[in-house]
Amino acid sequence: MTARPTAADYLTQASLLRLLAVLALVVAPHLPRLPPWAALLVVVVLLWRAAAAVRLWPLPPQALKLAVATVAFAGIYAHFGRGSGQTAGTALLTVMIALKLTEMRARRDVMVVISLCYFLLLTHFLFSQEIWTVAYLLVCAVAITALLIESNHPGAALAPGITLRQGARMVAQALPLMAVLFVLFPRLPGPLWGLPSDAGAARSGLSDSMSPGDIAQLIQSDAVAFRVRFDDAPPPMAQRYWRGPVFWNFDGRRWGFSAQALAGGAHLGPVAAEFAGAPTRYELTLEPHRQRWLFALDLADPQALPAGATLTYDHQLFAARNVTDRLLYRAASYTQYRLQPELPERPRRIALTLPAQGSPRARALARSWREDGLADADVVGRALRMFREQSFYYTLKPPALGREAVDEFLFDTRRGFCEHYASSFTVLMRAAGIPARVVTGYQGGERNELGGYYVVRQSDAHAWSEVWLDGRGWVRVDPTAAVAPTRIEAGLGAALSAAEGLPGFLQARGSGSWRYALEARWDLVNARWNEWVLAYGPALQQEFLSRFGLADWQRMIAALTGAIMLILAALGAAMLRQSRPVRTHDxxxxxxxxxxxxxxxxxxxxxxxxxxxxxxxxxxxxxxxxxxxxxxxxxxxxxxxxxxxxxxxxxxxxxxxxxxxxxxxxxxxx
Amino acid sequence: MTTQLHQALTALEQIILGKPRQLRLALACLLARGHLLIEDVPGVGKTTLALALARVLGLRFQRVQFTSDLLPADILGVSIYEAATGGFRFHPGPIFAQLVLADEVNRASPKTQSALLEAMEERQVTAEGETRRLPEPFFVVATQNPAYQIGTFPLPESQLDRFLMRIALGYPPPEAEKSLLAERERRDLLNEVTPSLTPEQLVQLQARVKDVKTTPALLEYVLALVRHTRDHNGLRMGLSPRAGLAVRRAAQAWALLHGRGGVIPEDVQAVFPAVVNHRLLAASEREAGAPTAEEILDVVAIP
Structure with missing residues (x-):
C-alpha cells in the first residue's frame, strides 16, 4: 500500500489551470493533424478537466477511464492502421496525455504530465523544422519548465512571474549545451524516426506528366522551389531555363515520359553534347518535392554533376533517390551548347510519334508548311510567327478545351498558358516531321538583394519545347516567348495584365515596396536557416568537423563529451567562485x-x-x-x-x- | 554586575523549566529596552514567565487581561471627578507599571491594541491633553494565541515590529514536564523568589547595552543578512533598516548577557530568529516560498 497523499501532494487550483493552459499550448499544433474525433476528444477532456478543477467535480471512475482509453487506442489504430509511426504515434501520445488528465490528482501525476509535455513538444519536430517551430518550441519549453518549478515547490503556488523568469533563465542556460549537441551529436544518415512516406505529401511541384492547366494551377503557389547562388555573374533572365522533366509521349491531351526513354535510360545513357563558352557554376538548395529529378540550368555539364546524380538520355538530372529532404548540390552549366548532333533512329521515331488519330487541323497546317517546301528551321520560324502575329493571348485563365485540345486551342480559343503553347507547338513540329519534345521546369527566378541569391518559386514553373535540327542538335524553342516576350524577360507578373486576377503575392511584388523588403529579408533568414541548420546532416557534419580533425565517430563523441564536460566545469567553476570567500585585506x-x-x-x-x-x-x-x-x-x-x-x-x-x-x-x- | 544577571537567569530557570534559551532571549529583550511578544497556545507558561521576570528583576508588575470590550482608557487611565477637591484627578491605568503583561493581546479591539502599542513606542501616555511619562524601566510582555483561534484580532504586520522579539515557548521537554507535575505549583514558588536586581541596576545595564562593541566586520554580517531578505523572491519585502537596528541591539544585549564586550556572529545568530521572524512578510498569501529566519541564517555566509 502506498501512503495516502497528504495535502502538500495536491496542486492548487491555480496551478492546475496553468498546467492545462500550458498543455493546450503544447497540444494545439497537433490538433489539425489528428483525426477529427481525436482532436475533439482532446479539446473536450481539456475543457472538462478545467471545469472539474473549478467546480470540484469528482474524477471519473476507473472503469470509465479504462473504457475511454481502450476505445481511443482502438480508434487510432483503426484510423492509421497502426499504433506507431510519425502521425499515429503522435496521435496516440496526444490522446493519452489528454486522458491522463482524467486521473490527475496528486503531484506525482502532475510530474508525469509535465514529462510527457516535454516529450510531446519534441514530436513537433517530426512535422516541421522551420524557424517558427523552433521559436514556438522555446516558448513552450519555458512554459513547461516554469510549470515544473511551480509544481516542485512545496506548499502553495509561486507567482507565475517568478517561475516564468526562472524557467526562461534555465532554458537560456541550456542553449549553449543545445548548440554543442547540435554540432557534435553524431548524425545518423537518414531520418532518425523512419518517417513514413506520407511526410510532406502536400508539397506542390512539377509532376511526371503535363496536361493543359497543370502549370497554370501550379503558379498559384508562391512556395519556394529552390534557391540558387551563382559563383559568378548569373546568365540573363531570358536564358535562365531550369531543366526539369522532359516529355516525349503525347496521347492527344497529356504529355508523359517515354516508357522507352525511361526504361531504356540505362542502356541509352547520356548523349553527346558539345559546349562552348565559360561554364556557369552555382549552388542550388532544392526544397523536397518527393521526386527523383533535380533541376539544372540548361545545359548541365556532365563533368560537374552533383554527387550521386546521373544524366538521362534527354539530359535530365536525376538524384539517386527521391528528394525527401532539402538537398543542397553544386552544378555547372553552359548556356551555349550543342546537344546530340546525331539523332539515332529510335529516339527520332519516338520524337515524331503522334497519336494515330486526332488534331486533323494541326496536321493539315503542318503539312501545308511542308508543302511550301520550307526547311526544318523555317518551319519552326513559321510556327513562331503564327503565334506572334496572329491573335494568340497569354492568359492564366484559358477557356476549357474539349477532346481535340490541340486543334481547339490553335484554331478556336487561342488563349492559353505556357503549357498550351509548348504542347501545341510540339505537336505541330511532329506533324511537320521535325523531332520535338516538351521540356518542363522553371524559368527565371527572383534575386534576393539582401542575400545575393536567386529564389525560384513554383510560380516560375514553365514549359517549353525542344526541336531537333540537323547539325544543331536539340534546340530550345519557347513558343511562350513569341506570344508574351515579357514573361521570359521580366517574369510572370509583368506578362499578365492586372485583370487576370494574379495571385496576391505576385501583385505586390514590386521591388522597393516595404512588403517586398520584408519578404526578401524573411526569405534570407529562411535560406540561412536551411543552409546552416537544416542542411547540417551527416555529410555536412563530417565535412565541418573534419576541419577540426574530428573525422571519425570516436573523435566526434570524445569531442562531444569533452565539450559538455568543459561547459559543466565552467558552470561549476562559476558557482564555486560565487561561493568562494572574496579576497580580503583584513x-x-x-x-x-x-x-x-x-x-x-x-x-x-x-x-x-x-x-x-x-x-x-x-x-x-x-x-x-x-x-x-x-x-x-x-x-x-x-x-x-x-x-x-x-x-x-x-x-x-x-x-x-x-x-x-x-x-x-x-x-x-x- | 553581570553576575546579578546570571543570578537572575538561574532563578528564572528554577521556575520555568527546560526553556533556558527562551529565558535568555526574554532577558536580552528586556536589556535591549525592547518589548516581548510571546505567541503560543494557552497553558505553556506565558503568564508565569512574565510574572517570574517581574519578580526576579524586582519590577512593579501589572497585568491586563485583554478582552474584546476592553477600552483604551482601561489601560491608560482615566480622570475622575472628585467631589472633595472639586476637580478631576487622573487615575493612572495599569500601563503605569514597570512590567506590564498584556495577556492575549489579540483579543482586544484594534483601537485598544493601538493604544497599548503607542504607549510602548512612545514610553509615555497622553490623556486629556496631558502627557505623562511611563516609569523606567518599562517593559511590555504581550501574549498572543496563534491567530487561528476564533474571535481574535491578530496584530497587523505593521504593528508587529513594535515588539523587539517574538518568541514561542512550546511544550516543555519530557524531563521538565515530569518535574513540573511532581513539584509544587509554579506560582507558589514565585512568591519565594527574591529579586536579583534592583530596577536601578537594570537601567544601568540597559545603558551598557549600547556600549557593547560592534566591529565593522560584525555589521557587515548583519547587513548581509538584511540584504539577503531584500533580494529574496519569496518575500514581499525585505527587512527594514529598523529591523537591522533591532538585530544589532538585540545581539548587543545577548552579548552583554553572556559577559562579552563585543558582539560575535554567534550572538547575531542567537537573536536573529526571534527578532526577525515576525517581520518577514511572505510574497504569496500562503507563505509558500518564504524563508524562515533559520533558513536565512543557514545560507548567508559570515563575511
Missing part, C-alpha cells in the same frame, strides 16, 4: 582562513554560515584533544575581529594561535 580574517584551511585538510570544514565559536566547539566535541588549541584560535580570532578590533597585539596572538601550537603539546594541526 589580516585577522586572513590568518583565520589560513588556519581554517589547515583544519579543513583534516576534515574539519567550517560552514560558510557557521560562527567561529560554534565551529571551534564542534571540533572540540568531536576531537577533544584538539579542543584547547581550536578554542584558543577561535577566541583569538573573535577578539581580533569582533570583540576588540584588529590591533597588533591581537593579531600576534592570533598568528600564534593559528600556528596551532598547543601549550607544550606540540602542534595540534599543521
Amino acid at each position: 589580516r585577522a580574517l586572513r590568518l583565520w582562513r589560513r588556519a581554517a584551511r589547515r583544519l579543513a585538510r583534516q576534515g574539519w570544514v567550517q560552514r560558510a554560515s557557521e560562527g567561529p565559536q560554534d565551529f571551534a566547539e564542534r571540533v572540540a566535541r568531536a576531537r577533544p584533544e584538539l579542543g584547547p588549541a581550536v578554542r584558543r584560535l577561535a577566541q583569538a580570532y573573535l577578539r581580533a575581529r569582533y570583540l576588540e578590533g584588529s590591533d597588533p597585539a591581537n593579531e600576534a596572538r592570533l598568528a600564534e594561535a593559528a600556528r596551532g601550537r598547543g601549550r607544550g603539546a606540540g602542534r595540534a594541526w599543521s
Whole structure:
C-alpha cells in the first residue's frame, strides 16, 4: 500500500489551470493533424478537466477511464492502421496525455504530465523544422519548465512571474549545451524516426506528366522551389531555363515520359553534347518535392554533376533517390551548347510519334508548311510567327478545351498558358516531321538583394519545347516567348495584365515596396536557416568537423563529451567562485582562513554560515584533544575581529594561535 | 554586575523549566529596552514567565487581561471627578507599571491594541491633553494565541515590529514536564523568589547595552543578512533598516548577557530568529516560498 497523499501532494487550483493552459499550448499544433474525433476528444477532456478543477467535480471512475482509453487506442489504430509511426504515434501520445488528465490528482501525476509535455513538444519536430517551430518550441519549453518549478515547490503556488523568469533563465542556460549537441551529436544518415512516406505529401511541384492547366494551377503557389547562388555573374533572365522533366509521349491531351526513354535510360545513357563558352557554376538548395529529378540550368555539364546524380538520355538530372529532404548540390552549366548532333533512329521515331488519330487541323497546317517546301528551321520560324502575329493571348485563365485540345486551342480559343503553347507547338513540329519534345521546369527566378541569391518559386514553373535540327542538335524553342516576350524577360507578373486576377503575392511584388523588403529579408533568414541548420546532416557534419580533425565517430563523441564536460566545469567553476570567500585585506580574517584551511585538510570544514565559536566547539566535541588549541584560535580570532578590533597585539596572538601550537603539546594541526 | 544577571537567569530557570534559551532571549529583550511578544497556545507558561521576570528583576508588575470590550482608557487611565477637591484627578491605568503583561493581546479591539502599542513606542501616555511619562524601566510582555483561534484580532504586520522579539515557548521537554507535575505549583514558588536586581541596576545595564562593541566586520554580517531578505523572491519585502537596528541591539544585549564586550556572529545568530521572524512578510498569501529566519541564517555566509 502506498501512503495516502497528504495535502502538500495536491496542486492548487491555480496551478492546475496553468498546467492545462500550458498543455493546450503544447497540444494545439497537433490538433489539425489528428483525426477529427481525436482532436475533439482532446479539446473536450481539456475543457472538462478545467471545469472539474473549478467546480470540484469528482474524477471519473476507473472503469470509465479504462473504457475511454481502450476505445481511443482502438480508434487510432483503426484510423492509421497502426499504433506507431510519425502521425499515429503522435496521435496516440496526444490522446493519452489528454486522458491522463482524467486521473490527475496528486503531484506525482502532475510530474508525469509535465514529462510527457516535454516529450510531446519534441514530436513537433517530426512535422516541421522551420524557424517558427523552433521559436514556438522555446516558448513552450519555458512554459513547461516554469510549470515544473511551480509544481516542485512545496506548499502553495509561486507567482507565475517568478517561475516564468526562472524557467526562461534555465532554458537560456541550456542553449549553449543545445548548440554543442547540435554540432557534435553524431548524425545518423537518414531520418532518425523512419518517417513514413506520407511526410510532406502536400508539397506542390512539377509532376511526371503535363496536361493543359497543370502549370497554370501550379503558379498559384508562391512556395519556394529552390534557391540558387551563382559563383559568378548569373546568365540573363531570358536564358535562365531550369531543366526539369522532359516529355516525349503525347496521347492527344497529356504529355508523359517515354516508357522507352525511361526504361531504356540505362542502356541509352547520356548523349553527346558539345559546349562552348565559360561554364556557369552555382549552388542550388532544392526544397523536397518527393521526386527523383533535380533541376539544372540548361545545359548541365556532365563533368560537374552533383554527387550521386546521373544524366538521362534527354539530359535530365536525376538524384539517386527521391528528394525527401532539402538537398543542397553544386552544378555547372553552359548556356551555349550543342546537344546530340546525331539523332539515332529510335529516339527520332519516338520524337515524331503522334497519336494515330486526332488534331486533323494541326496536321493539315503542318503539312501545308511542308508543302511550301520550307526547311526544318523555317518551319519552326513559321510556327513562331503564327503565334506572334496572329491573335494568340497569354492568359492564366484559358477557356476549357474539349477532346481535340490541340486543334481547339490553335484554331478556336487561342488563349492559353505556357503549357498550351509548348504542347501545341510540339505537336505541330511532329506533324511537320521535325523531332520535338516538351521540356518542363522553371524559368527565371527572383534575386534576393539582401542575400545575393536567386529564389525560384513554383510560380516560375514553365514549359517549353525542344526541336531537333540537323547539325544543331536539340534546340530550345519557347513558343511562350513569341506570344508574351515579357514573361521570359521580366517574369510572370509583368506578362499578365492586372485583370487576370494574379495571385496576391505576385501583385505586390514590386521591388522597393516595404512588403517586398520584408519578404526578401524573411526569405534570407529562411535560406540561412536551411543552409546552416537544416542542411547540417551527416555529410555536412563530417565535412565541418573534419576541419577540426574530428573525422571519425570516436573523435566526434570524445569531442562531444569533452565539450559538455568543459561547459559543466565552467558552470561549476562559476558557482564555486560565487561561493568562494572574496579576497580580503583584513589580516585577522586572513590568518583565520589560513588556519581554517589547515583544519579543513583534516576534515574539519567550517560552514560558510557557521560562527567561529560554534565551529571551534564542534571540533572540540568531536576531537577533544584538539579542543584547547581550536578554542584558543577561535577566541583569538573573535577578539581580533569582533570583540576588540584588529590591533597588533591581537593579531600576534592570533598568528600564534593559528600556528596551532598547543601549550607544550606540540602542534595540534599543521 | 553581570553576575546579578546570571543570578537572575538561574532563578528564572528554577521556575520555568527546560526553556533556558527562551529565558535568555526574554532577558536580552528586556536589556535591549525592547518589548516581548510571546505567541503560543494557552497553558505553556506565558503568564508565569512574565510574572517570574517581574519578580526576579524586582519590577512593579501589572497585568491586563485583554478582552474584546476592553477600552483604551482601561489601560491608560482615566480622570475622575472628585467631589472633595472639586476637580478631576487622573487615575493612572495599569500601563503605569514597570512590567506590564498584556495577556492575549489579540483579543482586544484594534483601537485598544493601538493604544497599548503607542504607549510602548512612545514610553509615555497622553490623556486629556496631558502627557505623562511611563516609569523606567518599562517593559511590555504581550501574549498572543496563534491567530487561528476564533474571535481574535491578530496584530497587523505593521504593528508587529513594535515588539523587539517574538518568541514561542512550546511544550516543555519530557524531563521538565515530569518535574513540573511532581513539584509544587509554579506560582507558589514565585512568591519565594527574591529579586536579583534592583530596577536601578537594570537601567544601568540597559545603558551598557549600547556600549557593547560592534566591529565593522560584525555589521557587515548583519547587513548581509538584511540584504539577503531584500533580494529574496519569496518575500514581499525585505527587512527594514529598523529591523537591522533591532538585530544589532538585540545581539548587543545577548552579548552583554553572556559577559562579552563585543558582539560575535554567534550572538547575531542567537537573536536573529526571534527578532526577525515576525517581520518577514511572505510574497504569496500562503507563505509558500518564504524563508524562515533559520533558513536565512543557514545560507548567508559570515563575511
